[in-house]
Amino acid sequence: GAGVSQSPRYKVAKRGQDVALRCDPISGHVSLFWYQQALGQGPEFLTYFQNEAQLDKSGLPSDRFFAERPEGSVSTLKIQRTQQEDSAVYLCASRPGWGGRYNEQFFGPGTRLTVL
Amino acid sequence: QQQVKQSPQSLIVQKGGIPIINCAYENTAFDYFPWYQQFPGKGPALLIAIRPDVSEKKEGRFTISFNKSAKQFSLHIMDSQPGDSATYFCAASRTSGSRLTFGEGTQLTVNP
Numbered sequence: 658g659a660g661v662s663q664s665p666r667y668k669v670a671k672r673g674q675d676v677a678l679r680c681d682p683i684s685g686h687v688s689l690f691w692y693q694q695a696l697g698q699g700p701e702f703l704t705y706f707q708n709e710a711q712l713d714k715s716g717l718p719s720d721r722f723f724a725e726r727p728e729g730s731v732s733t734l735k736i737q738r739t740q741q742e743d744s745a746v747y748l749c750a751s752r753p754g755w756g757g758r759y760n761e762q763f764f765g766p767g768t769r770l771t772v773l
Numbered sequence: 774q775q776q777v778k779q780s781p782q783s784l785i786v787q788k789g790g791i792p793i794i795n796c797a798y799e800n801t802a803f804d805y806f807p808w809y810q811q812f813p814g815k816g817p818a819l820l821i822a823i824r825p826d827v828s829e830k831k832e833g834r835f836t837i838s839f840n841k842s843a844k845q846f847s848l849h850i851m852d853s854q855p856g857d858s859a860t861y862f863c864a865a866s867r868t869s870g871s872r873l874t875f876g877e878g879t880q881l882t883v884n885p
Contacts, residue, residue, distance in 0.1 A: 661816070690872070699779075699862050699875030700817065713871050748816055760805050760866070762873060764816030 659683070661765035663749050669771045670739045678734045678768045682751030689732050690762060691724055692748040700748055706732060739772045746770070776800050777865050779876025786853055787884050794879045795847045796863035803865040807873070808837065808848045811860045820861075821848075853883045 662681045670676050682689050688707055692700035693716075702716040708729040717724070721740075726732040736743055746769050750762040779796045786792045798806075804825055809817035823830045823837040823846065830837045834851040850857055863876040 688871070692873075697878070699864075699878050700873070701875070702872040705871040707871075716872070750816075760822070760868065761807070761819050764809075764818065766814065766816050 661749055661751050661763055663747075663765040663768050665768060666766065667769050667771075669773065671773055672739060672741060674739050675735065675737045676739055676770065678736075678747050678770070680732045680734070680749030680751075680765060682730065682732070682749070683753075683763055684730075685753070686751035686763075687754050688752040688762075689726055690750040690752070691732070691734050692750065693718075694746040694748055694767065696745070703734070703747075736770075739770075741772050744770055744772045776874050777863060777876045779863050779879060781879060782877065783880045783882075785882045785884065788854060790853050790883070792850050792853055792857075792881055792883075793847055794861055794863070794881075795845065796876050797843075797845045798865050798874075799844065800865070800874075801844070802867050803874075804868050805866045806837070806839065806846050807864050807866075808835070809862045809864060809875075811862065811878075817862060850881075853881075855883045855885050857881060858883050 664679045690705050691703040694700040704724045705713040706726040721737045723735045746767040748767045749765045752762045776799045807822035808820045810820050811817045821832045821835045825841045836849040839846045861879045864873040866873045
């Protein structure tokens with residue numbers, strides 16, 4: 658079946674613009690994660706959903722970042738009033754469940770955001 | 774706050790060599806330790822993972838060695854090939870937790 662897909666793959670925004678990044682997880686996957694990957698760094702956790710519930714948003718760097726997953730499938734990460742330091746690759750990952758062999762997170766290709 | 778430290782930052786080996794990448798963690802609550810491989814323009818993909826109740830795990834040419842007392846684990850790639858050239862990340866999480874904490878990454882180059 659299809660893997661995790663993300664759109665757009667590339668986004669260029671002017672400083673101060675709002676952006677919305679979309680993630681389509683693997684069908685049936687309960688858990689969904691967003692990570693931010695700066696150039697040359699490992700991914701850093703942003704937020705986590707279990708179905709439609711946002712259980713952990715402690716990694717969101719500021720109140721300009723907002724994520725939602727209203728029907729427990731597709732998720733959107735929104736960044737308001739973008740700043741240059743927001744430039745990064747935003748990765749989405751989904752997981753079938755939790756615990757045991759269901760720990761594996763499947764990553765999408767990411768959206769590369771460049772803020773000018 | 775870096776809870777997983779990875780070294781080296783970059784590594785160059787010849788085809789057939791055995792690159793070794795090391796990671797150290799701080800949080801003793803971590804009990805799931807995966808390694809991810811990432812090619813340019815792609816998302817990370819799981820290679821192999823280990824739990825702290827075993828000291829070694831092998832899958833194909835990839836081996837994880839785990840030292841619980843030292844809070845360290847490493848990835849060995851046997852008979853490395855040019856196609857293994859990629860960035861490798863170690864990570865850690867709690868089984869009951871939600872997030873992966875990644876190391877800084879190691880850029881591996883395998884020369885023909």
